[in-house]
Each structure stands twice: as C-alpha cells, then as structure tokens.
C-alpha cells in the first residue's frame with residue numbers, strides 16, 4: 001500500500017511542502033514556451049503582466065502551508081522523509097484523514113473565494129488516488145503501476161504544481177477526435193523509441209498551464225475511447241518546459257488595473273491555454289497508460305480518482321457559494337432592497353444551493369467506504385449529484401447579482417475617480433443606505449467583477465464546463481445509476497389489484 005512503502009527507488013527527495021518563494025523561484029528558472037498576444041515567451045512567465053498577479057495568489061497558498069495558523073491542516077508528515085508535505089497527497093485511511101483533507105481543501109478554497117479552479121490540491125488528489133490504484137494500472141504492464149507510484153511521490157515530495165489536458169481540439173464534433181483532419185489534430189503517439197514515446201498534435205485546454213510545473217496528459221473524464229482510438233489512448237506526465245511543448249494562451253483578463261477596480265481579475269485570473277505537442281518525447285518512466293482505450297475509459301472511475309477530485313471540487317464550489325451569499329447580502333443591505341419578496345427568494349436560492357452542497361459533502365464523508373485499494377473513499381452518489389447540479393445552479397449567481405445590482409453596477413467609477421476631482425460627487429451621490437460613496441463603489445466593483453466583467457464571464461463558462469460537458473455527464477450518470485429497484489416498485493404498484 002502507498003505510504004507504507006520505503007522511499008521509492010529512483011525518486012529524488014525534494015523540498016517537501018513549498019513556500020511561495022520556492023514556487024516562484026522554480027518558475028523563474030523554468031523555460032516554459034507560451035504564445036501570448038503575439039509574443040513568444042520561453043521563460044519569465046512569473047513576471048509577465050498576464051500571469052504575475054495570479055502566480056502571487058498561488059504563492060500565497062503555498063505560504064499558508066508554512067503559516068503556524070494553518071500548517072497543521074495543510075500538511076502532514078511525509079511517509080518517506082517525515083518532512084511536512086501537502087495534505088492533498090494524504091492517502092485517507094480513517095475518517096480523520098478524510099476530514100483533514102476536506103479542511104485543507106476548504107482553507108485554500110476560501111482564500112480565493114472559490115475563484116481559483118486549479119489550485120494544486122485538485123490534481124494532487126487525482127494523483128493520490130491513481131497511485132493508490134497502481135495495481136490496476138499494472139494489469140496492462142507492471143511498469144505502469146510503478147511509474148505512477150514514483151511520479152506521485154516525486155510530485156508530493158517536490159510539491160509540484162500540475163495542470164492537465166484531456167480533450168481533442170474542437171474542430172468537428174460530428175466525428176471522434178481520431179477522425180478529425182485525418183487524425184492529425186488530436187495529440188497522438190507518432191512513434192516509440194528505445195526509451196519512450198513521441199507525441200504530436202494538440203489538446204484542449206490547460207487552465208493554469210503557462211505557470212504550472214508539470215503537464216498531465218490524461219484521458220477525458222467523459223469522452224469514451226473506442227478501439228480505433230488506440231493511438232490516442234494514453235496517459236503520461238511531461239515537465240512543462242519539455243522541448244516541443246507549447247501553450248497557446250488566450251487573451252489575459254487581468255488588465256493590470258488596481259485591485260480596487262478589478263478586485264477578482266487582478267488576483268485570480270488563472271489563464272487557459274491550448275496545448276501543442278510538436279514531437280514531444282516522453283520517457284517510458286513517465287507513461288502510465290499506452291495504446292489502451294479500455295484502461296483510459298476506467299482511468300477515473302476504477303481508481304476512485306474522480307471521487308477524490310470531486311471531493312476537492314465540492315469544497316471549492318461551497319467556498320464560492322458562501323462568497324456569493326455574503327456578497328448578495330451586502331448588496332441587498334447596501335441599497336435597502338431586502339424587504340422585497342423576490343429579492344428574498346433570490347437570496348434564499350443562494351442559501352439553498354449552499355446548504356445543498358454542504359449536505360452532499362457531509363453525506364459523502366459520512367458514507368465513505370474503503371475501496372479495493374485500501375483508500376477511504378467518499379460516497380460517490382452525493383458527489384456525483386453535486387457535480388451534475390453545480391454547472392446549472394452556479395449560472396444563476398451572476399443572473400441574480402445583475403438583477404439586484406441593476407444600474408448600480410454601472411455607477412462604478414475607478415479608483416482614480418474616487419481619489420480624484422470627482423471624489424466629493426462620488427461620496428454624496430453614490431452613497432447608499434448603509435455605505436458612503438467610496439465604500440459603495442468598492443462593493444459594487446466587486447459585484448461587477450463577479451457577474452459582468454470578462455473575468456466573470458470566464459468564471460461562468462468555467463463552472464459550466466470544467467468537469468466536462470454537463471449534457472454528456474448527465475448521460476453518464478444515467479447510464480451508471482441503478483434504476484431497476486425504482487422500475488420494479490412502479491411495476492409492482494401497477495400489478496397490484
């Protein structure tokens with residue numbers, strides 16, 4: 001079992017739980033190839049205006065691991081060295097372990113108001129579950145199980161930040177990825193040599209890719225592989241600055257404006273990038289599945305990785321919903337609209353979502369069971385329900401904030417105005433029932449950045465799609481849900497005389 005083994009052969013002990021400056025130092029020396037706004041970066045990502053604020057937000061998370069107020073929750077003793085490593089790597093064996101993982105997720109998620117989707121704990125949780133299920137991977141080749149274990153240990157001991165890329169480019173969804181443009185578009189194995197594979201093509205869409213340390217090229221959580229997809233059916237890990245790997249980053253939504261003006265975009269703009277593989281060589285020891293559609297289809301479910309990832313996700317979506325509840329309550333209070341019944345109904349809707357998520361999370365932990373690999377695994381039905389509901393429920397938040405904020409969301413002068421010649425007008429004419437003009441503008445700019453700005457638009461898109469297409473997720477839910485007892489109960493009723 002993981003964590004009870006001696007230090008894995010060939011794994012280099014690292015620095016254990018990193019601080020923010022250790023994260024930034026490593027990034028400073030990385031030569032990640034990023035194409036952005038007509039510019040080619042081959043390093044220097046941490047200082048680039050598109051990334052410098054978000055990497056500082058990530059650095060704050062790493063610093064929390066060393067903060068005496070948080071370190072007991074955010075770290076545990078490495079089974080290999082005894083040094084503190086991140087709690088998201090902890091293999092849960094007991095309810096206390098599971099609770100500790102959950103508390104650690106919450107601490108980080110609260111810090112970013114749930115706006116950072118790819119904090120390291122998301123993929124650390126996947127790696128923990130995958131490595132624990134190493135024996136399942138070994139059925140194809142014993143080497144794969146060992147590779148996964150060693151890779152998990154390396155990421156844990158060096159506290160590396162992983163991003164991942166799962167799905168084919170969006171060229172023609174009427175055919176499978178392997179049939180698009182004669183199969184040339186989707187990342188695939190073009191050849192093998194003595195010590196590894198060579199990948200060519202592209203994949204969508206690595207959030208936080210440009211500033212990660214490692215890229216996980218994993219199967220989709222939703223799309224199924226068929227035998228024709230053999231060449232495309234693999235899982236491996238690549239250092240982010242590997243030769244031939246490049247990121248096509250989208251236009252940044254952090255415009256370098258003061259935090260007052262863009263309170264969220266200036267902190268939590270995570271970046272998303274298409275990943276291009278220009279004959280990227282991956283050594284065999286970094287490969288976990290090769291040419292095996294069946295293993296790819298069971299990758300997340302047979303290993304419980306999807307459960308542990310969703311356990312992290314529900315902590316983040318709960319944090320975001322808590323933030324929305326605080327925000328909408330301050331907004332309603334500020335302009336004296338809480339006595340209106342439809343306003344109460346909207347706020348109650350946010351409360352309902354929040355309490356629904358909390359109940360799912362609690363049920364999942366209370367009904368956790370040890371899986372076949374000895375890992376205490378939260379119950380899947382509540383988490384699966386949460387992951388099917390949230391893409392839809394979360395779309396209501398910006399709608400509610402826009403409806404309740406109304407013209408106030410456009411009466412939002414900038415910091416320069418608040419401190420400039422218009423200061424007196426702002427203080428007088430933009431005052432609210434509970435706030436002076438400057439404070440009201442500050443609050444409303446936060447509402448604006450949550451429901452109207454480009455940052456807000458991207459957040460809504462993210463919540464809808466980041467775990468896969470909700471339509472196909474619902475289809476998978478239906479296919480896996482045992483409805484026979486329900487059908488039998490109705491049939492029995494029909495048969496009653």
Ligand SMILES: Cc1cc2nc3c(=O)[nH]c(=O)nc-3n(C[C@H](O)[C@H](O)[C@H](O)COP(=O)(O)OP(=O)(O)OC[C@H]3O[C@@H](n4cnc5c(N)ncnc54)[C@H](O)[C@@H]3O)c2cc1C
Pocket residue numbers: 164165166167170173204205206207208272458461462465466467468469471472
């Ligand atoms: C902000 C953001 C961040 C993301 N971050 C990551 C990341 O970090 N890593 C990663 O790997 N991926 C990431 N993704 C990608 C995400 O996994 C996909 O968006 C998701 O799987 C949907 O795929 P798609 O975007 O290609 O949509 P498409 O599959 O192209 O779907 C487009 C539309 O067509 C419909 N459609 C298409 N095909 C079918 C079908 N067969 N049956 C029914 N309906 C169909 C869909 O329902 C949808 O309405 C991210 C996406 C977003 C928007």
